Amino acid sequence: MTASRNPFSERVGAILLAGCGLSMLAGFLGAVFWGDSPNVTNNASTSYSTSALGHAAFVELLERTGFPVVRSRFRSAERAWSGLLVVLEPTDDDRFDELVSDPELPSALIVLPKWEVVRDHPLDDRWIAEAGLRPTMEVESVARTIDASCSVVRIDGSGSNWSSDGVGESIPPSVSDLQLLTGGVDPWIDCDEGVLLGEVREGLWILSDPDVLTNHGIARGDNASLVLSIFEELTSWASIVIDETVHGFEFVPSVWTELRRFPFVLVMLHVMGLVVAALWCGLYRFGPPVPTASGVAAGKSVLIDNAAQLLLFGGHSGHLVRRYWSQARRRVREAYHLPREIADDELADTFRRIGRERTDYDAVERRVARATADRGIDGSELLAAARAVSAWREEMLDGSR
CATH class of the missing domain: 3.40.50 (Rossmann fold)
Known part of the structure; x- marks a missing residue:
């Protein structure tokens, strides 16, 4: 079943409402002033x-x-x-x-x-x-x-x-x-x-x-x-x-003959109008029903997505990007057999020198700093920074083999 939507425009709805109101008024006035005389x-x-x-x-x-x-x-x-x-x-x-x-x-x-x-x-x-x-x-x-x-x-x-x-x-x-x-x-x-x-x-x-x-x-x-x-x-x-x-x-009275006489004919017209309106609404509801989504789907991807949404909602995504940047630098340092005690400035100079022809270490550093500076940053900016870190790590690791 397709998504529910209003089958009537505001103009059509107003016309239908006005028509029903006038019909009800005509029925009331007819019953009072016309009566039921044959x-x-x-x-x-x-x-x-x-x-x-x-x-x-x-x-x-x-x-x-x-x-x-x-x-x-x-x-x-x-x-x-x-x-x-x-x-x-x-x-x-x-x-x-x-x-x-x-x-x-x-x-x-x-x-x-x-x-x-x-x-x-x-x-x-x-x-x-x-x-x-x-x-x-x-x-x-x-x-x-x-x-x-x-x-x-x-x-x-x-x-x-x-x-x-x-x-x-x-x-x-x-x-x-x-x-x-x-x-x-x-x-x-x-x-x-x-x-x-x-x-x-x-x-x-x-x-x-x-x-x-x-x-x-x-x-x-x-x-x-x-x-x-x-x-x-x-x-x-x-x-x-x-x-x-x-x-x-x-004139033999019956339900059907009475429905053809005023004011009861208005009741029949109202019922016919309701049937037409119901069929009109049903035009937007044809097809097989859409399966109802389960409360919690199975698989790791669902857990990862939920965790990511919670972190993004809580404003902790910047911390993850900084952590990811730190782990990427450590992985590259280990790949090039650099000492663990090396200072950060010296390590950065070493990465610049090694990746001079393939990557721009300073550009990645700036993007990470910009993406993690504000807790209200857009999620797309955080994702772009994480992709830049991943690309830098891959380039550096490929060059070390």
Whole structure:
């Protein structure tokens, strides 16, 4: 493994740090101000919609009154097993067919469709500019998915001789172009012209006109009181699950789907960034590992090196060079059979005379004196002096043979 080094320059490190900081700030602000609301805003007849045809006001009315309400985007029938499942203005498609044909369908209220958006609002796609009545045959198709004997009629006016089976007594609906059912249902709220709320079979009801629930109609007349009376009777204040899968908003929660949504997508991006950074750092660490040096290696050279380092660190190298110079002169004196008692000055003159043609005794003497005069001298100077002594000794000894 190569020596460790920082794979990032200061500039790259600063950019990465700034990016992480901004991402964390964006995640915090998004969680606070954006929240976890799904992206289901539109102008259709859904419980999320705030358009004239939507039912957001109906949901808010139930919640403020104290009904436990849940908007469901997955397994709605299963989640409503102990309460009431509400399906708002479905269309005749496979999703609705699958829902009503579920053998485990709990108590449910199906609200028939009535209006369709003709033109969107030019300033905001959550609003509508124009709406029109759906063809009665299209509404009948939805009703007959539940009961084949149902028919749909529309009347001018508000209907006559309203009666109820203990639901919303004396509260006639305030609706224009009133849409009613005939045939095949047990009437709970009806008039001479047809049925507004009827029971198809035990635990399954149909509300023929959605205008008593829509944002534009729930505040008209006594519609709000009528709605509360209906749901109090149908639920006994149990939970209300509003299905949104029939509007194409199916969303099965899981770890992987949540990681693709804000702000959790930032967590995934951070993890991916960490993986990239780890791989980047690993580019400088490929190859076989470098063997770890042992504490003390074997051999004389290691001991000599350690001793030399200790002497150099302690400032005793000059003493060794002087000692080496003294021993070299003694070795040369013995080689030339000079008397041991000879004086230093006379010995120096003799060495000068003998080595006049080959060496410079005085130059070596000066180098040794200069190298050993200061304890703080550089180690290279001491080594050069020792080499000069060695060269002088070799020249003198070679000449003595």
